[in-house]
Amino acid sequence: MAEAVDYKQIGTTPVRPDGFDKVTGRAQFGADVNLPNMIHGKVLRSPHAHARINSVDVSAALAMPGVYAAISAVDFPGGRMEGESDVSVDDVAQNVMARSKVLYHGHAVAAVAASTQRLAEQALQAIKVDYEVLEPVLDLVAAMDPAATLVNENNYTALAERPEQPSNIADVERLERGNLEEGFLAADVVVEREYKCPMAHQGYIEPHACVASIDERGRGTVWCSTQGHFQHRASTASMLGKNMADLKFVATEIGGGFGGKTVVYLEPLATLLSEKSGRPVKMAMSREEVFRATGPSSATVARVKVGLRKDGTITAAQSWIAFEAGAFAGSPHKPGAMCIYAPYDIENFLVETFDVLVNKPKVAAYRAPGAPQAMHAFECALDEAAQLLDMDPLDLRLVNAAEEGTRAPYGPKFPPIGFKACLQAAKAHPNYSKPVPAGAGRGVAVGFWFNAGMQSSAEVNINENGSVMIIEGSPDIGGSRASMCLMAAETLGVDYDDVRAQVGDTESTGFCNVTGGSRTTFATGMAVTQACEAVIADCKRRAAMTWGVDEDQVEWEDGQAIPGPGVNADVKPLTLAELARKAGRTGGPITARASLNAQGAGASFSVNFADLRVDRETGKVDVLSFTAIQDAGKAIHPAYVEGQIQGGAVQGIGWALNEEYIFDDNGVLENAGFLDYRIPVASDLPMIDTEIVEVANPSHPFGVRGVGETPIVAPLAVCANAVSRSLDMRITELPMSPPRLLDAIEG
Amino acid sequence: MVRVVLSNPMLAVTGTAKELDVVAANFRQLTLALIEQWPPLAELIDSSAVAIDGQIYQDAFAEPLQEQSEVFFMPRIEGG
Numbered sequence: 167m168a169e170a171v172d173y174k175q176i177g178t179t180p181v182r183p184d185g186f187d188k189v190t191g192r193a194q195f196g197a198d199v200n201l202p203n204m205i206h207g208k209v210l211r212s213p214h215a216h217a218r219i220n221s222v223d224v225s226a227a228l229a230m231p232g233v234y235a236a237i238s239a240v241d242f243p244g245g246r247m248e249g250e251s252d253v254s255v256d257d258v259a260q261n262v263m264a265r266s267k268v269l270y271h272g273h274a275v276a277a278v279a280a281s282t283q284r285l286a287e288q289a290l291q292a293i294k295v296d297y298e299v300l301e302p303v304l305d306l307v308a309a310m311d312p313a314a315t316l317v318n319e320n321n322y323t324a325l326a327e328r329p330e331q332p333s334n335i336a337d338v339e340r341l342e343r344g345n346l347e348e349g350f351l352a353a354d355v356v357v358e359r360e361y362k363c364p365m366a367h368q369g370y371i372e373p374h375a376c377v378a379s380i381d382e383r384g385r386g387t388v389w390c391s392t393q394g395h396f397q398h399r400a401s402t403a404s405m406l407g408k409n410m411a412d413l414k415f416v417a418t419e420i421g422g423g424f425g426g427k428t429v430v431y432l433e434p435l436a437t438l439l440s441e442k443s444g445r446p447v448k449m450a451m452s453r454e455e456v457f458r459a460t461g462p463s464s465a466t467v468a469r470v471k472v473g474l475r476k477d478g479t480i481t482a483a484q485s486w487i488a489f490e491a492g493a494f495a496g497s498p499h500k501p502g503a504m505c506i507y508a509p510y511d512i513e514n515f516l517v518e519t520f521d522v523l524v525n526k527p528k529v530a531a532y533r534a535p536g537a538p539q540a541m542h543a544f545e546c547a548l549d550e551a552a553q554l555l556d557m558d559p560l561d562l563r564l565v566n567a568a569e570e571g572t573r574a575p576y577g578p579k580f581p582p583i584g585f586k587a588c589l590q591a592a593k594a595h596p597n598y599s600k601p602v603p604a605g606a607g608r609g610v611a612v613g614f615w616f617n618a619g620m621q622s623s624a625e626v627n628i629n630e631n632g633s634v635m636i637i638e639g640s641p642d643i644g645g646s647r648a649s650m651c652l653m654a655a656e657t658l659g660v661d662y663d664d665v666r667a668q669v670g671d672t673e674s675t676g677f678c679n680v681t682g683g684s685r686t687t688f689a690t691g692m693a694v695t696q697a698c699e700a701v702i703a704d705c706k707r708r709a710a711m712t713w714g715v716d717e718d719q720v721e722w723e724d725g726q727a728i729p730g731p732g733v734n735a736d737v738k739p740l741t742l743a744e745l746a747r748k749a750g751r752t753g754g755p756i757t758a759r760a761s762l763n764a765q766g767a768g769a770s771f772s773v774n775f776a777d778l779r780v781d782r783e784t785g786k787v788d789v790l791s792f793t794a795i796q797d798a799g800k801a802i803h804p805a806y807v808e809g810q811i812q813g814g815a816v817q818g819i820g821w822a823l824n825e826e827y828i829f830d831d832n833g834v835l836e837n838a839g840f841l842d843y844r845i846p847v848a849s850d851l852p853m854i855d856t857e858i859v860e861v862a863n864p865s866h867p868f869g870v871r872g873v874g875e876t877p878i879v880a881p882l883a884v885c886a887n888a889v890s891r892s893l894d895m896r897i898t899e900l901p902m903s904p905p906r907l908l909d910a911i912e913g
Numbered sequence: 914m915v916r917v918v919l920s921n922p923m924l925a926v927t928g929t930a931k932e933l934d935v936v937a938a939n940f941r942q943l944t945l946a947l948i949e950q951w952p953p954l955a956e957l958i959d960s961s962a963v964a965i966d967g968q969i970y971q972d973a974f975a976e977p978l979q980e981q982s983e984v985f986f987m988p989r990i991e992g993g
Contacts, residue, residue, distance in 0.1 A: 326925025339988070340921050368993070425993020500988040531993035577918055577985030578964030616990045620971055683992025765970050865968070875992050 175656040176868055179805040182648050183667065184419065193419040196375030196391030197450040204377065205234055207432075207439045207449040208286035210276040210293050211459060212268035215302035215525040215833025216317070219266060219295065222276055227289040232281040234443035236289070239265045239275075241438060243407035257494040259405045261528050262434050268297070269317060269493030270527050271834045272458030274431075279439040279447045302525040302833035306467055306490050309334040309524050317493060317523040324495075336495030337521035339503040341575055349482025349514030353473025357550045361543040362899040363882065364826035365465040365490060367457060368532050369817065369845045372421025374460060375450035378436035382444065385412040390433050393423040393641055394680025399672050401430045402437055413437070416671040417641040424817070425531030426461055428680045457838035461530020462827060464489040464497040468543035474551050478565040482514040483507055487540055489521055492528040497521045498536030501616070504576040505537040505879075506544050508614040509585055509771060510566040515575060525833050531682060533814060534615040534875035538821065538882050542900070545611035545883030550896060559610040559887075560598075560773070564589050584797030584861030584871075585612070585771035591859050592773040597793045606779040606790055609888030613772040613796075613879030617872035618683030619764030623676025624693035626654065626701050628756035632743025634660060636667040636697075639678030640690040644874055645806040649687045650694045652802050653868065657698035659725035660742060676761045684872020687802055688863075689764035695867050700758035708752035709740050766865025770872060772796040774815065774880040778888035782911055785904030787823050787889060793855045794880075799863040799871030807873050812854040814877020820846045821878075822885035826901050915943060915978050920961060920986040926953045940965065941975040943984060962989045 187193040224236035242263055264273045276293050280286040301315045308314055314334055322328050324337045350356060372391055380386035392398045395415035403410035420427065432449040440447040451460070468487040474480050485506055489497035499519035506517055519540075552559040567589060568574070570582045589612075592598055602608045624638040636650050647667040655662045678690065706720040709727030713720070715737075721730045726741040749756050776792040794811045801807040824844040828836045837843045862869030882900060889907070890896045897910055914934040924931060927950075937943035940963070948955045963973045964985040970976065971989060978984070 324922075326922060423993075428993070501990060504988065504990075531991060533993040535991070535993055576964075576987050578967045578969065578983065578987075581967050615992070616969065618971065618990055618992055683990065685992070763972055766968055 173656055175652050175662050176800065176802050177804060178652070178662070179803055180648060180662050182645050183651065184642065184647060188419070195372055195421055196389065196418045197448070199377040199389040199418065199448070201377060201379055201446040204446040204448055205279050205281055205443060206283045206286050207277055207279045207436055207447045208283065208290055209274045209435065209455070210290045212264065212271060212273040212275055214268055214297055214299050215271045216300040217268050217297040218300060219264060219268060219275065220298055221296045223294040224276055226292040226294065227278050230289050230292060232285045233278055233289045234445060235279045235439045236293070237277050237435065237438050237442065239263050242405065257496065258401060258429065261494055262405065262431060270525050272455070272527065274459065277435045277439060279443050303334060304524060304526070304829060304833050306465060306488050306522055306524060309522050310488060310520065317525055321495065321523060334523040335520055336491060336523055337499065339500045339519045341503050342516040343575070344514030346482050346484055346514050346516055350473045352475065352481040354476045355551055355554045356471065356473045357547045357554070358471040359547060359896065359898055361468045361470065361546060363466045363539040363542055364900055365462045365526065366821045366825040367462040367843065368424035368426040370422030370424060370426055373451040373453060373456045374427070374431050376432050376436050377446055377448045378433065378440040379446035380437055380440040384408060384441055386440065387414045387416060388433055388437060389416045389418050391420045391427060392417050393420070393427040393643060393682055395641065396639065396672055396677050397428065397680050398430050398433050402434045405434045406438060414671055414673045417669055420641055420643055423643055424533050425535060425682055428682050429461065429530055431460055453840065454838045457843065458835055459527060461492070461528050463532040463535070464491065464529045464539065466490070466539040468540065470543045470547045472544070472547045472551060474555065476555060478555060478557050478562040480510060480512050480566050483512055483544070484515065485517040485544065487519045487543070489519060489536065490524050490526065490529065491521050492524065492526045494528045495521055495523065497529050498531065500536070502536030502540035505614055506540040507575040509563070509568055509612050511568050511572045512566070512575070526829065533817065533878040537613070537615055537879045538818060541613060541879050542882040542886065545880070546886050546898065549610065549883070549887040560589055560593050563612060580769065582861060582864060583769055583771060584859050587859045587861050588771050588773040588795045588797055591795045591857055592775060595793055595795065595857060597791060597855060598775060602777055603779065603790055605892065606777045607888040607891030608775060608777050609884040609886065609891065610775045611880040611883035611887060613774065613876045614769065615684065615875035615879065616769055617688065617767040617875065618685040619689045619767045620679040620683070620685055621763045622678050622690040622693040623759065623761040624690060624697050625675060625759040626694065626697040626757065628701060628742065628746045630746055632664070632741060632746040634658060634665040636665065636694055637670040637675050638667065638690050638694060639670055639675040640681045640686045641669055643681050644810055645803060646681070646686045646690065648806065649691060649802045653691050653695050654698050657695050658701065658742065659723065676759070684770070684874040685767065688767055688866060688870050688872050691802070691870060692764050692866065693760045693762055696760035696762065697758045700760065701756060704756055704758060705742065705745050708745055711752055712740065713737050766863070768799050768863030768865060768871040770797055770876040772876045772880050774884045776884050776888050778885060778892060780889055780892050780907055785907035785911065787902060787907070789819060789850070789852055791852050791855070792819070794877060795857040795859060796873065796876055797859040797861050797871060798873045799866065800860055800869035801858050802868065802870060804858060807858055808856045810873045811856045811877045815854045815881050816846050816851060818878045818881025819851070819885060822882045822900055822902060824901050824903050914980070915982045915984055917943065918983070918985045923954060923957050923986060926957065927951050937978055939975050939977050940973045943978065958986070960989070961986045963987065
């Protein structure tokens with residue numbers, strides 16, 4: 167257990183090691199890589215949301231002076247997926263380059279590489295594609311009708327017995343417990359409504375970008391903006407029929423990902439174009455391409471029914487949720503099903519979720535995938551129930567709150583969790599005691615995410631002067647290099663300023679799963695800690711050799727080997743620097759590595775509340791205050807944890823109030839840019855107040871729980887509940903944009 | 914006896930009750946016993962996460978089990 171430990175480094179907030187390079191522009195992002203003789207790649211994208219491809223002819227483009235390569239589906243061998251994802255390679259490969267059909271507006275159908283970007287764009291216009299336009303499938307619920315047009319004629323719902331007919335439903339999930347009928351009969355109050363969440367983009371600032379340099383043997387290097395360069399290497403190699411050992415992937419600095427950079431889009435294209443042209447190829451998406459062709463979150467339709475006794479006890483809950491998968495299967499409907507009731511101890515429940523194909527971009531992970539949409543629905547229903555019961559919404563949640571030993575809806579009993587501690591912190595927070603401003607409404611909701619462990623590797627090298635170099639393979643999105651340095655400094659007993667961390671490429675360090683699932687500080691941090699412990703063991707051995715004593719007579723304290731019981735009192739401690747200087751005499755360089763598959767990721771809960779006011783004349787919503795409380799287990803770098811909480815809150819506020827994909831009747835996205843797809847900016851927001859609760863995760867050496875996913879979960883319902891209370895009417899469809907609210911106000 | 918709770922896709926294969934009791938000293942023995950009885954479970958087990966006594970494992974293999982252990986098969990968890 168890590169509770170009540172007096173750490174020297176952990177819990178401090180040093181300046182981020184990558185900060186100077188980022189604010190001065192020196193940091194190299196994906197599009198900043200430039201190589202001699204480099205040319206530029208561009209993608210031809212479908213003008214139709216659903217069409218059969220009769221032919222693609224790139225010959226005219228290839229004949230243009232300055233055009234070095236052109237590719238389409240026929241240039242891809244396909245193959246089996248070798249990476250970590252369970253998304254089938256056929257889908258991922260077809261998403262990178264359309265095969266027999268285009269399945270959404272913006273789907274890639276060909277690509278070229280030319281001496282300039284302008285020439286590459288001109289060459290795209292010379293490519294001839296013969297389409298047979300098909301009816302697009304755009305409405306989520308209508309797509310589930312057995313008679314609906316099929317996005318994929320070979321899609322059969324993944325049931326144990328294959329259905330006789332294909333459909334647009336790719337998968338279903340069902341979790342249940344107890345007796346619903348009895349549960350609802352025992353209820354004094356029942357709330358039943360339908361809720362909708364829109365498709366929303368992760369909104370990372372840096373568009374996808376990469377540079378590939380492949381030699382005449384088909385071997386080479388790809389620099390890319392990615393959350394997981396090992397995964398990108400595996401996908402690219404598999405898609406192109408290559409041995410992954412022939413490709414080195416380098417993760418550049420990354421300008422945001424939030425789940426959207428866990429899958430490949432450009433990298434296989436650039437690799438193939440480079441191999442065909444014999445030159446390095448740079449590819450960078452425009453913002454419009456990012457919107458049209460990369461994975462957003464799922465839109466959802468959720469039907470929720472919940473029954474409660476007068477004292478607030480939930481007697482039964484029933485939910486039906488359809489998730490848009492986009493053009494290929496793989497929406498986060500299963501985690502949505504597992505999350506929706508997770509904060510509560512409910513005796514009788516049922517949740518059914520559906521993975522539904524539509525002719526829209528294939529969805530990708532977005533912070534706590536599936537949880538925000540599912541929990542939005544249930545948390546809104548609970549808020550309405552609290553109003554009907556005239557109960558404080560935090561009290562209602564405290565009555566039902568899960569705690570250690572509660573059986574989670576997905577099966578196992580919870581180990582120590584901090585949900586009740588978060589609820590109690592919210593009740594005690596001074597912002598909660600303040601009166602609700604005139605005309606405003608106060609919304610309350612909670613969030614949950616499982617968090618993940620998975621595989622990580624790390625190496626720790628002690629430099630000749632005793633300073634410490636960490637090499638690990640998790641791209642740093644949210645400040646993980648600083649967290650790794652803090653954990654290493656704490657373990658070794660040295661100063662933070664003496665520790666550096668570097669994200670190694672796929673040839674420089676052992677395998678790491680993607681930076682996602684809030685796993686990096688937890689899992690890669692465990693690998694770093696284990697490697698540091700191995701360094702300490704080695705240093706104690708070297709000190710014992712130097713002093714002529716047994717290893718078990720040496721102890722390690724404050725970055726130095728000290729003589730233990732039974733050692734001559736005249737023996738002076740040996741610092742890490744002294745041991746490093748004499749390493750040549752005691753066995754050579756001091757270095758250690760650790761690889762693991764981390765288990766025991768601790769679930770993270772949050773409680774948010776906020777005051778929002780609606781201008782009844784314009785429909786504009788002002789966020790007057792927002793308070794986010796979350797259990798971090800142990801905050802390694804509290805400022806980064808606070809940043810994660812604030813960032814997630816802001817993304818959730820954007821999803822709740824303004825962000826949505828708007829398609830026309832032909833499936834063309836009408837707002838593919840930040841002018842029309844409105845994410846929150848600083849002037850839209852108050853300071854997001856945060857409070858970090860620390861209920862240690864007993865499975866981590868420092869008690870860490872992942873923190874990056876959970877913060878986005880609660881804000882959707884927080885905003886909806888605040889607006890609903892402000893208007894004294896239930897708003898059930900997001901985003902609560904001015905036109906939608908004006909429609910609601912005007913009836 | 915270890916209490917095993919199957920996922921819904923597994924239930925469709927076994928046609929049994931959701932909960933089973935299996936004699937096994939570790940997770941490897943448990944999965945081999947299940948696969949011996951229902952060979953199609955192999956693929957589903959391989960693609961599932963599992964919770965053993967409350968601890969979620971994405972890739973369990975030979976984790977020890979106690980006489981009263983609870984083993985839940987569940988979907989794998991990824992994230993953003």
